[in-house]
Amino acid sequence: MEGWWCKWPGANIGIATGKGSGIVVIDIDRKEGIDGEEAIGDRQLPDTVEQTTGSGGRHLIYIRPKTDKKYRTYTNIPNQPQGR
Numbered sequence: 001m002e003g004w005w006c007k008w009p010g011a012n013i014g015i016a017t018g019k020g021s022g023i024v025v026i027d028i029d030r031k032e033g034i035d036g037e038e039a040i041g042d043r044q045l046p047d048t049v050e051q052t053t054g055s056g057g058r059h060l061i062y063i064r065p066k067t068d069k070k071y072r073t074y075t076n077i078p079n080q081p082q083g084r
Contacts, residue, residue, distance in 0.1 A: 018064070
């Protein structure tokens with residue numbers, strides 16, 4: 001890892017998401033005319049670890065619920081359950 005940071009100091013860090021990882025990330029974009037904050041509106045999301053993205057959006061990181069229930073995907077919030 002240290003060698004990678006020396007070679008690519010501006011690289012982004014990625015994490016595995018989805019069923020196998022136990023992590024789910026809500027990606028709230030603010031780019032290409034999309035404002036994910038508008039899609040969330042007044043919905044109250046649980047407090048969690050948050051990352052600001054390069055485009056000014058947010059990644060909200062949660063422990064994945066232990067269920068196979070399908071949840072609604074809101075407009076302007078991409079659904080990428082198994083990562084990118």
